[in-house]
Amino acid sequence: MSTTDHALPLAEPARQSWGLLAEYLTVPELLAAAEKVRNAGYRRWDCHTPFPVHGLNDAMGLKPTILPWLVLGAGITGGSIGMGLQWFTNAFDYPFIIGGKPFFSVPACIPVAFELTILFAAVTALLGMLVLNNLPEWYHALFRSKQFRRATADRFFISIEAIDPLYSPEATREFLKLTGSSHVELIEEEAD
Amino acid sequence: MHQAPPINMELEAQPLGALAHKVSILAGIVGLAGLGIAVGLSKMGEGASERFYHAYLVSFCFFLSLSLGALFFVILQYLTRSGWSVVVRRVAEVTASNVLLLAVLAVPVMLGANHLYEWTVTNRVMEDDLLQWKEPFLNLRFFLLRLAIYFVVWVGLSRFYLGHSTRQDRQTDPRLTLRLQRWSGPAMLLYAMTVTFAAFDLLMSLDPHWYSTIFGVYFFSGAVVGFFAWQAVVLLLLQKAGRLQQAVTAEHYHDTGKLVFAFVVFWAYIAFSQYLLIWYANIPEETVWYLRRQNGNWALVSIVLLVGHFFLPFFALMSRHPKRRRMMLAVGAVWVLLMHWVDHFWLVMPEFAADGVVPLGLMELACFVGLGGCFVAGVSWGFRNRAVAPIGDPRLPESLAFENV
Incomplete structure (x- = not known):
């Protein structure tokens, strides 16, 4: 234990800029700005709104989600497992005559196959949605902004991350102002 | 939603006027001609009148189900x-x-009841204990009374909703909507009871020994599938006639398609629920109904129904794209309507021709064309002086701006 430890000055944690947050007052302003950001070629950016905004996907140029394909695949998997398990246990691995019924019969197996189809598809839809949205996310640099709290009430935001290849602290700020933003804010976070 | 030009609903929803008049008269002539041919055929040969009544019942129930699905x-x-x-x-x-x-059009079913329903024939009832036991419910008088009650309820409900909605076109009074909302709960209960019992009376009692408690739901599920397919077709035709071209968008077709898809699945779920219990229990007095439908060529019809009424539309309408493309949705809707007719054919005709022969010929076609012509004429007549969309509804702006997220 060194006696000089407490004498060391407490260093300010190093900060680095996470990106820029631009505020908009109305939906049309946001949509127009989103189209400009998209056309400028930015990749690492997002829109934040208090409610679903129709047409925002198009304005942002988002690709359709692959979630339906995941759900379809999971549904087929679930149905196959439901059918396969009943066939394997009843007709293949341990055939056993019960009430003179056939070992394997499609109508009798449909309820289980159906339920497993639904179960797999529904669970995949929920988990897939969470994973594709990077949820749950306990911390986000944007939460440091006081202004950003209004994204759940009455303001619309566009954020551009500093790791975007086109990002430059000055030029991007000017660009966002030109898109009609009422207020552009620099978001910082602690350096890794 | 943004930057959309305002839609002139007065113009978009203009009554069809002379066009509807023309379609009504043409379809009416075709319909009456079809019915005339069917009646003519019913006079030819032995069993022809029985076949006429059965074929008539098939198409009658088919078109009735479209109206009931709509209600x-x-x-x-x-x-x-x-x-x-x-x-x-x-x-x-x-x-x-x-x-x-x-x-x-239900009059021929009432007049021909003794050709259709075994339990109306006194001699048959006398020889049959079960039919005697069921006589307090299954007798001609009470049957006719029940049919009258069903139609009074359905006509009353449908006129009530159409009348208020049409009045709103001019008055734009939201209180009309409130009144219709207030009555929608009791109306739905009344609807559920009448449709269930009508399915029992018109279709299930064709074999009075057999019963299935889910039968009413089966008829209902098919009716709703048929109606949504019909709705898609009518909307496309209205747009062809220059109406609702901006008001009805891919979003509305998407939702209509979703509902067709959902009720195709619901229909299959109900149909299989009925089948599974009877198949599993394997009691002769219950399985006889399915046995008739898997004898000879009826097995083929059953398979067509299973594949055509469930598997094909299920996979064809699963993705969002066919639901949003008008031509693909139109093809799907017409196919589903056709299969919905086959469903009714499959419900009725095996009771008339149980020996494995599928009677599908001029008689069935004539009845379909006859009733179809009358049905189209009636629907078209309804659009003559009436806006083709409820332009006074307080929720119209919401509907116009609607988008699937």
């Missing part, structure tokens, strides 16, 4: 206070109100 949709929209559907609701209101015409 369900109208009541449901008020029950759930839906916004998206306002612009397409008039199609359902007019289709539902056509039940008045079907009340008239």
